[in-house]
Amino acid sequence: MKVLVVDDDRVVGISLKTILEAEPDITVPALGRDGTEAIALYKEHQPDILLMDIRMEGMNGLDAATTILATDPSAKILFLTTFSDDEYIIRALRLGAKGYLLKQDFEHIVPALHAVYGGQNVFGSEVVKKIPDILSAPKEPDVSELPLNEKEIEIMKLVAEGLNNKEIAQSLFLSEGTVRNYLSSTLEKLNLRDRTQLAIYYYKHIRA
Amino acid sequence: MKVLVVDDDRVVGISLKTILEAEPDITVPALGRDGTEAIALYKEHQPDILLMDIRMEGMNGLDAATTILATDPSAKILFLTTFSDDEYIIRALRLGAKGYLLKQDFEHIVPALHAVYGGQNVFGSEVVKKIPDILSAPKEPDVSELPLNEKEIEIMKLVAEGLNNKEIAQSLFLSEGTVRNYLSSTLEKLNLRDRTQLAIYYYKHIRA
DNA sequence: AAAAACAAATGACATTTGTCATATTCTCTT
DNA sequence: AAGAGAATATGACAAATGTCATTTGTTTTT
Numbered sequence: 026m027k028v029l030v031v032d033d034d035r036v037v038g039i040s041l042k043t044i045l046e047a048e049p050d051i052t053v054p055a056l057g058r059d060g061t062e063a064i065a066l067y068k069e070h071q072p073d074i075l076l077m078d079i080r081m082e083g084m085n086g087l088d089a090a091t092t093i094l095a096t097d098p099s100a101k102i103l104f105l106t107t108f109s110d111d112e113y114i115i116r117a118l119r120l121g122a123k124g125y126l127l128k129q130d131f132e133h134i135v136p137a138l139h140a141v142y143g144g145q146n147v148f149g150s151e152v153v154k155k156i157p158d159i160l161s162a163p164k165e166p167d168v169s170e171l172p173l174n175e176k177e178i179e180i181m182k183l184v185a186e187g188l189n190n191k192e193i194a195q196s197l198f199l200s201e202g203t204v205r206n207y208l209s210s211t212l213e214k215l216n217l218r219d220r221t222q223l224a225i226y227y228y229k230h231i232r233a
Numbered sequence: 234m235k236v237l238v239v240d241d242d243r244v245v246g247i248s249l250k251t252i253l254e255a256e257p258d259i260t261v262p263a264l265g266r267d268g269t270e271a272i273a274l275y276k277e278h279q280p281d282i283l284l285m286d287i288r289m290e291g292m293n294g295l296d297a298a299t300t301i302l303a304t305d306p307s308a309k310i311l312f313l314t315t316f317s318d319d320e321y322i323i324r325a326l327r328l329g330a331k332g333y334l335l336k337q338d339f340e341h342i343v344p345a346l347h348a349v350y351g352g353q354n355v356f357g358s359e360v361v362k363k364i365p366d367i368l369s370a371p372k373e374p375d376v377s378e379l380p381l382n383e384k385e386i387e388i389m390k391l392v393a394e395g396l397n398n399k400e401i402a403q404s405l406f407l408s409e410g411t412v413r414n415y416l417s418s419t420l421e422k423l424n425l426r427d428r429t430q431l432a433i434y435y436y437k438h439i440r441a
Numbered sequence: 442a443a444a445a446a447c448a449a450a451t452g453a454c455a456t457t458t459g460t461c462a463t464a465t466t467c468t469c470t471t
Numbered sequence: 472a473a474g475a476g477a478a479t480a481t482g483a484c485a486a487a488t489g490t491c492a493t494t495t496g497t498t499t500t501t
Contacts, residue, residue, distance in 0.1 A: 061403050084403050088396070092404050095387075118361065126353065133351030140348040143341030145334070146361040153326065153354045176448085187430040189487070203449050209489055219457085219488075221429045222395035228436040384478085397457075411479050417459055427458075427487085 026050055026142050029072035031057035031089075032105070033081040037128070041076065048135055060084025060092075067093050067100070074123075074141055076134075079106040079113055087113065090120050101141055105134075114152055125152045177211045180204060184220045185227035234258055234350050237280035239265035239297075240313070241289040245336070249284065256343055268292025268300075275301050275308070282331075282349055284342075287314045287321055295321065298328050309349055313342075322360055333360050385419045388412060392428050393435035 028045055030053055032038045038056040045051045054070040057063045059081045067075055075093065079086040090102050103124040104117055117125050124147040126137060137147040173181065176197075183193045190208070194201040208220065217223050236253055238261055240246045246264040253259045262278040265271045267289045275283055283301065287294040298310050311332040312325050325333050332355035334345060345355040381389065384405075391401045398416070402409040416428065425431050 064404075064406075084400070088394070088400070088404055091394070133348070133353055136344060136347030136351045137353050139344035140341070140353070140355050143344045144338065144358060145341060145345050145348075146356045146358060147348050148354045148356070150352060150354060184429065185433065187426070187433050189427070190489095191487090199448095200450055202451060205489065206449085206491090209491085212489075218395070219397070221392065221432050224429050224433050225393065225395050225436070228433070399457090407478095408480055410481060413459065414461090414479085417461085420459075 026052070026074065026138070027070065027072040028053055028074045028076055028138060029055060029057065029063070029066055029070055031059070031063040031066070031075065031077040031081075031086070033058050033078060033083075037078070040131075041134075044131070044134065045138070051135070051138065058082075060086060060089030063089040064092050067097075074101045074103055074138060076103050076105055076138070079104050079117075087116050087120065090117075090122065094121060103137070103141055103147070124148055127151055173211060173214060176207050177214075180207050181211055181223060181227060184208065185224045185232070187224070234260070234282065234346070235278060235280040236261050236282045236284055236346060237263060237265065237271070237274055237278055239267070239271040239274070239283065239285040239289070239294070241266050241286060241291075245286070248339075249342075252339070252342065253346070259343075259346065266290075268294060268297030271297040272300050275305075282309045282311055282346060284311050284313055284346070287312050287325070295324050295328065298325075298330065302329060311345070311349055311355070330354075332356055335359055381419060381422060384415050385422075388415050389419055389431060389435060392416070393432045393440075395432070 028051055030038055030041045030045070032041070035058070038058070042053045042056060045053050054072060055066045057066045057077075060077075061084045063075065063077055063084075063086070075090075077086045077089065086104060090100075090104075093100050093102065098121075101123045102120075103126065104113075104122055105126050105128055106113070107128050114125060123141045123145075124137060126134065126147065127149045140147050179197060180193055183196060188196065190201050190204045193199075194204045197204070199207075208223075212218065212220075212223060215223065215226060217226060236259055238246055238249050238253070240249070243266075246266070250261045250264060253261050262280060263274045265274045265285075269292045271283065271285055271292075271294070283298075285294045285297065294312060298308075298312075301308050301310065306329075309331045310328075311334065312321075312330055313334050313336055314321065315336050322333060331349045331353075332345060334342065334355065335357045338345075338357050348355050384407075387405060388401055391404060396404065398409050398412045401407075402412045405412070407415075416431075420426065420428075420431060423431065423434060425434060
């Protein structure tokens with residue numbers, strides 16, 4: 026069974042390779058260090074399983090997975106991460122990840138790989154514990170419980186309509202600069218990068 | 234590793250015992266036939282893993298699991314069932330089941346057991362596939378009748394993921410300038426003004 | 442009335458974005 | 472081998488975007 030390992034921490038990568046290759050039926054054809062390498066190495070080596078970190082310098086694991094699954098929908102991708110973050114878990118599940126393990130489960134990774142190889146899906150306990158929460162509390166942050174004030178919410182909605190700052194300003198009788206300021210604080214509060222991500226956030230989480 | 238097997242179908246029980254005991258490190262101390270027996274046998278044998286059917290005559294697997302977990306919260310219970318039923322999956326997850334496999338995955342049950350033994354959670358693909366559905370169905374975008382070429386569509390999707398041009402470029406192995414060019418033509422074809430409107434368009438019209 | 446709190450605005454700045462004209466590279470075909 | 476067409480890249484540009492420090496009014500609070 027060929028396992029491609031991708032982690033931006035060299036030590037982790039090498040440790041994994043060592044652990045895995047101690048198994049008679051596992052080979053690690055290459056070590057990648059970020060999402061971009063993952064894509065290239067995957068294409069090159071066609072591994073049975075891709076074992077990849079989520080947070081990495083450069084392209085992250087989720088984006089790389091998206092790309093890889095686009096060309097090879099049967100790709101078996103197993104995420105390895107230091108912590109369990111709701112956002113990531115959901116995205117990973119949506120993507121069709123075969124697993125999501127914590128790095129602290131290091132020693133138990135080999136049976137997990139065999140299970141994945143056999144077509145199963147493997148998730149660490151901390152991850153599974155979250156799933157019922159996610160299921161019962163459909164993460165539909167009602168506008169009311171967003172940490173945003175009236176103006177910020179209004180602006181968010183207009184951004185989600187596709188208006189630019191000037192149009193929003195006219196529409197709300199504010200100056201363009203003020204709109205920018207509100208938008209800026211909104212992005213910070215929601216931990217987003219730009220208006221496009223805000224619009225996406227709106228359609229995904231609020232006006233679902 | 235001691236595995237207690239509980240299934241009301243005798244044939245299934247014996248088959249499982251045979252398969253499992255072919256492994257050098259697995260023993261099956263007993264076979265149960267319903268939830269009541271499961272509880273008694275679990276107490277008696279203190280197995281490492283309880284492998285149990287969900288639908289059974291008499292007490293069903295989920296109720297038995299509830300009882301067992303009440304006295305031993307660390308019990309590792311793996312459900313084996315003929316079909317994947319949303320109701321059951323959710324309840325099993327809530328209970329803290331370590332896994333939920335389909336009987337058709339029979340051959341792949343051994344690595345799954347090892348993974349569970351190592352503290353992981355294992356779910357069959359059919360089961361995992363349902364989770365995003367339950368969370369909120371993401372449809373496969375119908376992109377066929379758009380006047381866009383392959384590259385333009387790919388870029389559109391990534392824009393709709395919230396990536397900026399540089400990230401898209403890395404992801405597709407193009408230069409940032411090229412990405413901008415494709416994006417520009419996409420916007421013109423769809424008669425949109427900027428990437429935000431494109432993302433909105435995507436969520437409204439394509440992934441609606 | 443002074444102080445504090447708030448909403449709105451400004452100006453400066455670095456980045457990103459979208460457009461366009463023009464190259465370069467690659468792949469076929471003839 | 473030459474040339475036609477594509478896919479991709481480049482460079483230049485204006486506009487839009489996001490961030491930040493600071494300022495100006497306006498309303499509350501004390």
